[in-house]
Amino acid sequence: MQGGARIVRMQEADIDTVATLEGEVSPAPWSSGIFRDCLRAEYECWVVHAEKVFGYVIFSLGPGEAHLLNIAISPARQRRGFGRQLLAKVASIARVQGMQRILLEVRPSNLRARAIYERAGFEFLSLREKYYGPPNKEDALVYTLSL
Numbered sequence: 001m002q003g004g005a006r007i008v009r010m011q012e013a014d015i016d017t018v019a020t021l022e023g024e025v026s027p028a029p030w031s032s033g034i035f036r037d038c039l040r041a042e043y044e045c046w047v048v049h050a051e052k053v054f055g056y057v058i059f060s061l062g063p064g065e066a067h068l069l070n071i072a073i074s075p076a077r078q079r080r081g082f083g084r085q086l087l088a089k090v091a092s093i094a095r096v097q098g099m100q101r102i103l104l105e106v107r108p109s110n111l112r113a114r115a116i117y118e119r120a121g122f123e124f125l126s127l128r129e130k131y132y133g134p135p136n137k138e139d140a141l142v143y144t145l146s147l
């Protein structure tokens with residue numbers, strides 16, 4: 001991968017860095033506790049790192065479908081293909097685990113994320129009204145990728 005970057009499983013020791021990064025990129029950031037809960041619940045939690053962690057993806061594997069819960073790349077490293085590679089990792093694990101599709105929710109206003117999902121072959125499935133909580137109750141677009 002570019003610049004010696006690698007995608008590896010997230011460890012508890014990564015949580016502070018991941019939560020700081022989350023605070024930089026998300027309008028409603030997850031707390032460290034949420035990331036810790038994801039690890040303890042044995043969700044699929046992966047980070048991309050070179051010398052330091054600069055991105056992450058979290059997803060769950062349910063009956064027949066993977067659910068993408070969070071994905072981010074540090075602003076300084078965006079638009080270099082790392083987000084696409086994290087999505088490819090999700091798809092490859094989901095396929096090996098026998099999933100038929102990946103589902104995710106995205107804010108209609110998040111044009112960057114929608115662009116990367118559409119580029120990766122995701123298609124709009126449905127609208128979930130007022131899915132995102134206060135202060136700005138926003139609908140979610142549900143996207144799906146058949147595997």
Ligand SMILES: CC(C)(COP(=O)(O)OP(=O)(O)OC[C@H]1O[C@@H](n2cnc3c(N)ncnc32)[C@H](O)[C@@H]1OP(=O)(O)O)[C@@H](O)C(=O)NCCC(=O)NCCS
Binds near residue numbers: 072074077083
């Ligand atoms: C969404 C996110 C993970 C994408 O990561 P990234 O590493 O920048 O994405 P990539 O470089 O792999 O981009 C892949 C494709 O997505 C599209 N894309 C990425 N950034 C874009 C931008 N700023 N504007 C338009 N299209 C964009 C492009 O089609 C791009 O392909 P190209 O570079 O060949 O044109 C990153 O922007 C991010 O962390 N955003 C904040 C957190 C977030 O919104 N997460 C999603 C919540 S649902």
